[in-house]
Amino acid sequence: MTRIKCCGMTRVEDAVLAAELGADAIGIVLTARSKRQVSLLQASAIVAALPPFVTTVALCMDDEASFVQDVIDTVRPSLLQFHGEESDEWCAQFGHPYLKAIAMGAGAAALYQLRDHPHAAGLLLDGHGLGEAGGSGKAFDWSLMPHGMKQPLILAGGLTSANVAAAIRIARPWAVDVSSGIESAPGVKDRVKVREFIAAVRGAE
């Protein structure tokens, strides 16, 4: 079964709804690089409102180590997600499980990065280019998704209810991640789009 991460939550009610509709993971963006940035307080409220067995993922992007430590201590997410140019050693210093985003904007040339993060709990292949923020709605060529890697691979970038079934068929990811494809405005999730996205993933299986 393809797992589903709904990312870029800024409102408690959106996160709770997505979990009720079947999302396996909820992403919260802490970095100032995002138009979906929430405060430590808002992020903690979202985490506290979610039921057990829903994974919470706190996103940072080339942030200071002290800030990342504050996120861990205050928000207490299940996982971190590093979305910038952080090295494996840098990400691993916190001793907290994390996903590492891989910027696939350069196409096949970007695949070299996959071997650089052995300590990551999973790799999130996203459509953005190196140095660019996520949540861009940009897709990459799904046929580039590698197979046979030890780490779970999460497909992200430009997914919507209209294209996610094709993406799953082509890329065969362990999980899919969506943000702008389920929004009515940045950080505001649309109930109908969330429902349709999750139904489309389930329908693809």
Ligand SMILES: O=C(O)c1ccccc1NCC(=O)[C@H](O)[C@H](O)COP(=O)(O)O
């Ligand atoms: O969502 C953001 O605003 C964001 C900003 C900076 C770093 C990462 C960010 N999001 C990361 C995600 O995991 C998104 O869900 C992923 O990029 C997919 O977004 P979308 O293409 O909009 O579905």
